[in-house]
Amino acid sequence: MKIHSFSQRFFTSLSPLVSVQLPSPRETHFWYILPDEVKNASLLGEYLELLSPCEKENVFRMRGDELKKRALLARALVRTTIARYQINSQVSPRSLKFTKNIHGKPEVEWQQSDDSRPPPLHFNLSHTSSLIACGVTIDSPIGIDVEEKQRTIKNDILSFARRYFSHEEVDFLAAIPNTEVQRQEFLKLWTLKEAYVKALGRGFSGAPFKTFTIRYQHAAGGSCNSGNLNCEASEIVVDSFEEPSNSASNWQFALLELAGSHYASICKENNSSSEASKQPMKLTVWKTIPLVEDECVSGTDAVIRIGGSN
Amino acid sequence: MASVTGFLIPMTTFACSLKQTKLPTGISSLNSASLSMQGNGFPSLRMRPARFQISCAAKPETVDKVCAIVRKQLALSADTAVTGDSKFAALGADSLDTVEIVMGLEEEFGISVEEENAQTITTVQDAADMIEKLIEA
Numbered sequence: 093m094k095i096h097s098f099s100q101r102f103f104t105s106l107s108p109l110v111s112v113q114l115p116s117p118r119e120t121h122f123w124y125i126l127p128d129e130v131k132n133a134s135l136l137g138e139y140l141e142l143l144s145p146c147e148k149e150n151v152f153r154m155r156g157d158e159l160k161k162r163a164l165l166a167r168a169l170v171r172t173t174i175a176r177y178q179i180n181s182q183v184s185p186r187s188l189k190f191t192k193n194i195h196g197k198p199e200v201e202w203q204q205s206d207d208s209r210p211p212p213l214h215f216n217l218s219h220t221s222s223l224i225a226c227g228v229t230i231d232s233p234i235g236i237d238v239e240e241k242q243r244t245i246k247n248d249i250l251s252f253a254r255r256y257f258s259h260e261e262v263d264f265l266a267a268i269p270n271t272e273v274q275r276q277e278f279l280k281l282w283t284l285k286e287a288y289v290k291a292l293g294r295g296f297s298g299a300p301f302k303t304f305t306i307r308y309q310h311a312a313g314g315s316c317n318s319g320n321l322n323c324e325a326s327e328i329v330v331d332s333f334e335e336p337s338n339s340a341s342n343w344q345f346a347l348l349e350l351a352g353s354h355y356a357s358i359c360k361e362n363n364s365s366s367e368a369s370k371q372p373m374k375l376t377v378w379k380t381i382p383l384v385e386d387e388c389v390s391g392t393d394a395v396i397r398i399g400g401s402n
Numbered sequence: 403m404a405s406v407t408g409f410l411i412p413m414t415t416f417a418c419s420l421k422q423t424k425l426p427t428g429i430s431s432l433n434s435a436s437l438s439m440q441g442n443g444f445p446s447l448r449m450r451p452a453r454f455q456i457s458c459a460a461k462p463e464t465v466d467k468v469c470a471i472v473r474k475q476l477a478l479s480a481d482t483a484v485t486g487d488s489k490f491a492a493l494g495a496d497s498l499d500t501v502e503i504v505m506g507l508e509e510e511f512g513i514s515v516e517e518e519n520a521q522t523i524t525t526v527q528d529a530a531d532m533i534e535k536l537i538e539a
Contacts, residue, residue: 153489153492154492154494155482155488155492155493155494156482156494158494159492159493159494162494219496220496221494239498243498245502246474246475246502246506247502247505247506251505252502252505255505255508256501256505282498286497286498295521296497296517296520296521297516297517297518297520297521300517301517
């Protein structure tokens with residue numbers, strides 16, 4: 093793998109992973125890495141050493157250096173992130189094993205040990221060419237999706253929406269007069285729908301996009317139409333046609349503008365009582381270069397909540 | 403009698419060996435011989451100049467069209483090779499790219515791909531095979 097070895101920051105030794113407490117039940121942890129900040133060939137070599145043989149094969153199967161690097165960073169992020177939670181002393185980034193559920197959703201395969209119950213840690217990964225993210229929760233399935241804000245859609249947006257989205261979502265998008273705003277709203281909706289399907293863990297065909305609607309709802313009730321898009325106080329809810337009982341109260345969403353350049357959606361299952369479920373999702377966000385530095389960016393400009401009340 | 407050894411190869415291996423490869427031009431000279439063979443119980447092949455049409459693998463033209471749509475969606479540089487074996491994910495396609503590609507294929511070929519089927523498409527060849535199956539249906 094030919095990676096230029098000039099680097100913006102010089103490091104002579106790697107720091108051990110800073111350990112972090114597991115998130116509380118209502119909390120979500122969100123870790124992201126910006127591939128452009130990682131150029132040092134030795135560091136990439138260290139990351140490669142963390143991967144399983146199968147993961148290494150997958151990395152080398154990618155076409156071109158940029159894609160190889162992206163695949164490598166995604167696995168390094170997942171392994172180092174989970175290992176931070178110090179579940180027990182046996183867990184290191186390299187020792188983690190992964191498996192897939194029956195629908196193909198990746199999960200940690202905890203090794204048998206004496207204090208046996210596997211920790212209820214859930215994670216989900218998403219990547220674009222310029223940002224890779226990993227969300228972590230306790231006790232509830234999680235799905236995340238990130239997209240570059242500037243991403244262009246090759247197909248006509250409304251044709252695409254008519255083909256894949258629900259009627260309500262098509263109406264919402266069709267009512268937006270400005271094409272740039274429409275593109276942005278389309279992308280946000282895409283990330284929210286992806287995050288929901290990934291949280292469900294049933295695969296793309298397990299919850300076809302047409303079978304559920306995601307919409308913005310004023311905290312006071314009543315829908316947010318596209319004439320009032322600046323609904324920062326709005327809640328994001330999902331209505332599922334196939335499973336009406338599996339709806340709004342079960343799933344909690346957050347939508348973010350990340351690092352000024354990306355939309356990020358997070359969806360997690362709501363296990364709490366109905367009063368507690370009205371509380372907004374507590375979110376802690378770190379920008380990281382694993383083994384080098386971590387920066388907690390919650391509350392800074394790098395993380396702006398849009399929709400899903402603060 | 404013109405050499406017919408090429409027709410005695412079992413259909414499946416013949417198809418596999420024809421995937422994406424241009425046929426040697428020598429075969430096109432057999433075109434004129436095909437009519438005399440149809441009564442002999444040999445598998446009948448509809449022959450076009452320099453190409454065979456095999457029913458168990460997608461036509462090269464279909465594969466080429468899929469490659470073109472994939473190239474356009476993923477904005478691949480001219481020196482990135484795209485063939486039937488190419489996996490979308492290995493070319494950098496994410497889920498939105500894959501759905502956009504499927505939609506592009508639906509429009510190009512006038513077909514409709516259900517989500518369960520869309521999920522099984524991971525390579526250019528998968529897409530081409532599915533397209534042909536849907537066209538024939």
